[in-house]
Amino acid sequence: MHIAEGFLSPMQCAAWYAVSAPFVIHGARAVIAQSRRSPENRMLLAAAGAFTFVLSAIKLPSVSGSSSHPTGTGLGAVLFRPPVMAFLGTVVLLFQALLLAHGGITTLGANVFSMAVVGPWVGYSAFLLTRQLGASPAVAVFMAMFFADMATYCTTSLQLALAYPDPSSGIAGALGKFLGVFAITQVPLAVMEGLLGVVIFGFLGRVAPQDLARLGIRTTTSKELQHA
Template identity: 30%
Template sequence: MHIPDNYLSPASCALLAVAAAPAIGLSIAKVKVQLKENKELAPMLGVAASLSFLLMMFNVPVPGGTTAHAVGGALLAILIGPYAASLALSVALILQAFLFGDGGILALGANIFNMAVAMPFIGYGIYSWFRKHHHESLGVIVGSYVAINAAALLTGIELGLQPLIASEAGQPLYNPYGLEVTIPAMMAAHLVVAGWVEAFFTYVIYRFVKQVAPAELYTPSSKNTTSFVKKIRWVLLGLIVLSPLGLLADGTAFGEWSSEELGSLLKGKVPAGIKNGFSFEALFSDYTIPGTKIAIGYILSAITAVLIFYIISKMIRSINGAKTSHA
């Protein structure tokens, strides 16, 4: 679901970045208020970003020989609220793009719109409706399943529109597959496999939190505590240790091929925008660490990301604490 660079036209990238901006801006404003009321939200933001990042490392095989993964959009919204979840997911996506080459730099706005805006708000909205009608567990499952499929549908539409809006002499400049291919491909992968993986992870982690700290699942009046953060970190440790399991799935996710992979699929007819477009070489591309075995590199990448999120959360907590003291 991570759209790479050059699969969307520059105009599409700009439009989707503009579309995501108001939601992210509102989330920043809301979270600033929440941090003033509860500084313990800061470490939870780091935990949430880590949780989503680690879930996205677990690739699973899907029909057609490609792969997909969970995202955790609804899960984070259930744990810390949709606004904080939107920010945590955005930070995770930014780190993935710049440090690990997972998702494009120019396409970052599109990926944030699909996974950090649509997913948490749709998932939380569905979960809240079921919770009000006393079916909270069902809301967790339905909300997470629908949320990731909504993001997949958006991705399929964005990719599939490219041949219609960006072509030259009748040839697509960017993603070469139309809506009749992209939507079925994205939806088959997520309706049949990835949606259920998302629902499974969401429900299992939700049940864990329900057992260890039931009062701290997000409500507008709830407050996360240090104890809660410490308990959820055991989940992160388990995901780090198990992260190499994501390497067992062969193949590349639909629409995330390199120029060379796409060339082999199209018998060398790579669209000009992809072939000659923007190129960015991430330091730890594909979660590999130079000089290490791929499984070890995967674990080290996971640890690196979690440490970065931890440092960011400590900085946020420190800044917020200083502002509170000054006030």
């Protein structure tokens, strides 16, 4: 998912920075507000960021010749809402670019938009929708993690298609090719990430139901997750 240095033109890099910046600024304010409102949740906030860092740093070879990895942003989106993950995801991507050569500084705006903006919002929307349809918390958490992961890769595919349109079929043709590169490996990874999310939320439901309640996740939900 992480677009490396040199893959986007300077104009495209600047455009993605401009698109991502408002979300990151709003997210920074949300993190500050969350920390002031519930200082007891700071450790859980840090854990959500660390979870995203670890999962998104795992590179797995793809059968299509690329590499893939989970994203981990769905967890934080459900716990703290998507704006918070825009900031946390940016911090994660910045450290990965500087310390792991995973991604890049010039392409940071594009990577932030796909993994820290689109992914969390899609994942959180899937969580809310499935809950409103009467699905169990376990199913809702699974859907949040799954769709946050897949939305990130679909967005990255679109970003690359805009940068490298197919000579004959244009952006649409390039999009199909880039999706094909990622999809074979990413679908099972997204499923595994969803299952991992269910396990983690079940654990939180057992050891920290009060923390979940402070975050607006009903105690009954956390109890259901214990038995998921």
